[in-house]
Each structure stands twice: as C-alpha cells, then as structure tokens.
Amino acid sequence: MRALLALLFVPVLAFAQAGGPPFIPVNMMKVSDSPVSSTVDAVGALIAEDSVVLRPEIDGRIDKLLFKEGQPVKKGAVLVVLDSAEQRARLAAARADLKLAESRYQRSEELVAQHFISRQALDETRANLDILRARLQQEQVALDKTVIRAPFSAVAGLRQVSPGAYVGKGSDLVRLDALGSLKLEVPVPEAYLSLVRIGLPIKLTVDALPGQRFSGKVHAIDPVVDPVSRNVRVRARIANPAGTLKPGMFARATADLGGKTRAILLPEQVIVPRADGSYVFLAVDGKAELRKVVLGKREPGRVEIVSGVRAGDTVVLDGQIKLRPGVPVVTLEQAAQMMKNMPAGKPR
Secondary structure: OHHHHHHHHHHHHHHHHOOOOOOEEEOEEEOOEEEOOOEEEEEEEEEEEEEEEEOOOOOEEEEEEOOOOOOEEOOOOEEEEEOOHHHHHHHHHHHHHHHHHHHHHHHHHHHHHOOOOOHHHHHHHHHHHHHHHHHHHHHHHHHHOOEEEOOOOEEEOOOOOOOOOEEOOOOOOEEEEEEEEEEEEEEEEHHHHHHOOOOOEEEEEEOOOOOOEEEEEEEEEEEEEOOOOOEEEEEEEEEOOOOOOOOOOEEEEEEEOOOOOEEEEEEHHHOEEEOOEEEEEEEEOOEEEEEEEEEEEEEOOEEEEEEOOOOOOEEEOOOHHHOOOOOEEEEHHHHHHHHHOOOOOOOO
16 A cells, blocks of 8 residues: 555656646545444552551660561551660659649649749749640650551561561551452543443453452542543452452453443544644545544554544545645545546656
C-alpha cells in the first residue's frame, strides 16, 4: 500500500504542475459503528486493606519483641517493649513533686483564710500545682510510648531489629499488613466514568496463581481525573479469607459495565498524536480536515473513538504525514483514474 501511494503521488504532483488540481492520493474508509464488548479490562498491583511500618516515637533500647515473624497479631496486642527504667524513675519523681505541691497548696489556702499570705501567693502556688500535674501527665505519656501495640489485626512481617538493640525515634521495627481483604487500584478511562459505580462487581486473575479466579467489588472512585492520562483511579476490595492473595501481586481485573453495545472503532494507524491530544484526518468535501478526537477503549489493532468522529464520516487511513488541513485529497482509485484520463503529451 505504501509503495502504491509513492508511485501515485509523484505522477499526481506532475499532473498538478501541468495545470491540474494538486490532489493527494490517500487510502480512506467510511466510518461505521461496530458491536463492542461492554467489559473493561485493567491491570494493577494488589495492596493491603491496611498497612503500616511500626516505628517508636521515642529513643530507647529494645527490651522485648513479643511477636513472631509472619504470624497474625490481634489489634491492641503488645508487640515491642522498650526499656522503661529511666522513664519510670522520671514518673515517680514527677508524682512526688506533685504530691508536695498539693500539700503546699492546701497549706496556702489555710494561710490565706487566716490573712497570713496574699491572694497572689495562693495563685502562684495553684499555677505551680497545675504545671506539675501537666508534667506528671507528660511523663506518663512518655512511659506509655515504651510499649508499642498493634493498631489493627494483621500479619507481622520480618522484624528489622533484635532484642537489646538501641533504636532511635522513627526507626523501622516491623511491618504489619491486614490481609483479610485486599484492594486493587486500577486506572479507568474517563469515557467509562459514568458507567463505573460503587458496588460494581469485578473478576480478578493473578499471574502468580494461574487457573484461579477471584471476585470483588468497587468501593471507591477518585473524584479527580488525571489531566495527563485522562484516567480516573478506581479501587476495588477483594475478599481474602484464606490469605491466598498477597500484597504486591500483579492482578488483571475485568468488569462488565453494561451501557452501550455499539461504538466507533478505527484502526490505530489513523490516530495522529499531538501534544494537546489525539487527532484524525477526515476527507470533507474533497479536502483534508484535521479533527480532534477523544479515545476510549483499545482493542488489538483498534481504538474506540468516543467523540470527534461520527458514523458516515470518511477517515484517512494512511499517508497523514504529507497532509495538511485544506489540502484536496482523492482515493487511490480516483488517482489511478485521473492518470488514465490525462491528456496525451502531459508529463507522466
């Protein structure tokens, strides 16, 4: 086909130079709608329902590790204990200071009633009492932080520390992943956004588990469309009671969206990509017209045109590189006929 275009293009230019109209021969086709599947396919990686890396909020030495790697842990279970001897001593000191301050405050109240000290002295004693109460609470919070608990029921990963190790604030201790259900996040073209809904069933296959099929439902739709890819992120939740699926597995999802059963599908080579979007060349009244289009679902060798082209339009299949908007175009058959009808003596 490319060779035929090349053979015809040179004589047609010669014909134009001899006084004929500058037609460019191209391969065209009439646009029509075709039956399409109402399903959409997407791929993505599985992620845990909840996932966290436990990290201490204070510096300290690891006193105890109370979990086993790769084993389930329950919400609230103590997993890591830091050495708390120094913190307990600070708490005891704060408690003693508070007890003394309470005694002084009671004595100050009695002295104020007897007019031995001023009301201002009593206020200062009360302020000191409040400061020591806050200090006691602060020391209690610090002591509580030496005990690290599971924030949710999960499976413990591989530990990153050993008993006796000194860890700084924010050091990785162990990762927890909730595997009772997993989530799959996939991009869906904005053209299908109106058909995606919460609760939409999906079917799932995983490369690591050939022959097995899983099911889930859409539970969240991102309210923002990516301005570059024109896709919207959709998350589905997949039940995983047996723990067969693991976070990070590569999964392929299929969803039946319903809706339209016919669409315009064109060969991929008609698409002219540009920085601001996708275009196609149409033949309108014998001239090339560049039309911006919105793409939808892709099939092997074909792409859906959501808008910009209608059934009955004539689209240019190839040769777009030499076309410009407004240039007259003819079909290959018309170009061949023109060559036959050239007057004798005209350059060939």
